[in-house]
Amino acid sequence: MTFEDAASAIAAAGRRMDAMGWVPATAGNISIRLAQDEIAITCSGRHKGLMTAADVMAVDAAGAPREAGARSSYETLLHCGIYRRFAGAGAVLHGHSLANTVLSRRAGTSIRLAGYELLKAFPGGSTHDTAVDLPVFDNDQDIPRLQQAIDALWDDAPGAPPGYVIRGHGVYVWGADMNAAMTRLEALEFMLLCHLEEGRHSS
Ligand SMILES: CSC[C@@H](O)[C@@H](O)C(=O)COP(=O)(O)O
Numbered sequence: 001m002t003f004e005d006a007a008s009a010i011a012a013a014g015r016r017m018d019a020m021g022w023v024p025a026t027a028g029n030i031s032i033r034l035a036q037d038e039i040a041i042t043c044s045g046r047h048k049g050l051m052t053a054a055d056v057m058a059v060d061a062a063g064a065p066r067e068a069g070a071r072s073s074y075e076t077l078l079h080c081g082i083y084r085r086f087a088g089a090g091a092v093l094h095g096h097s098l099a100n101t102v103l104s105r106r107a108g109t110s111i112r113l114a115g116y117e118l119l120k121a122f123p124g125g126s127t128h129d130t131a132v133d134l135p136v137f138d139n140d141q142d143i144p145r146l147q148q149a150i151d152a153l154w155d156d157a158p159g160a161p162p163g164y165v166i167r168g169h170g171v172y173v174w175g176a177d178m179n180a181a182m183t184r185l186e187a188l189e190f191m192l193l194c195h196l197e198e199g200r201h202s203s
């Protein structure tokens with residue numbers, strides 16, 4: 001994929017997430033892996049619903065900018081961490097929805113999603129009759145330290161997690177390409193919304 005095609009797919013994903021209310025203010029960040037050592041990612045501080053190709057830039061696999069002047073997402077190293085760990089990841093999405101924010105503020109170290117038909121949209125999903133534990137990490141403005149905590153969990157529990165949540169902050173998901181990542185994000189956000197509603201009606 002060319003940088004131009006990736007930038008256009010990233011801007012379209014930003015508009016979709018904005019339409020869903022998942023990227024308020026300038027929240028969220030989005031990337032596509034262009035090559036083994038090249039990632040197209042949103043510049044920091046841009047409104048994700050109003051982006052053009054000029055709001056996307058290239059960084060290397062360690063998050064260093066390919067061009068002088070532009071500043072990539074504050075959370076670039078979390079994208080790099082996903083691409084480093086999951087060879088099949090081709091696109092990463094991060095959003096701040098109401099559901100993922102509220103639920104993660106009251107969760108322990110994970111949120112259990114069980115019995116939902118949309119679990120089939122997750123890696124290896126073939127039935128609703130299963131449970132998936134979505135890891136929850138404490139928020140941290142020190143992004144390298146946050147990535148260390150994420151790597152530690154992935155080292156302990158290797159497999160194919162559907163994504164993760166940062167407490168009171170937002171969710172990260174990925175997929176083989178942008179369509180796969182968006183499908184996973186939509187499925188996850190729908191189930192989190194169900195979870196939130198169920199909690200509201202049972203208390
Ligand atoms: C609008 S504050 C949110 C940021 O702190 C961050 O969490 C975020 O999602 C967007 O940061 P960005 O640097 O634009 O990628």
Ligand SMILES: [Zn+2]
Nearest residue numbers: 027028169170
């Ligand atoms: Zn964020």
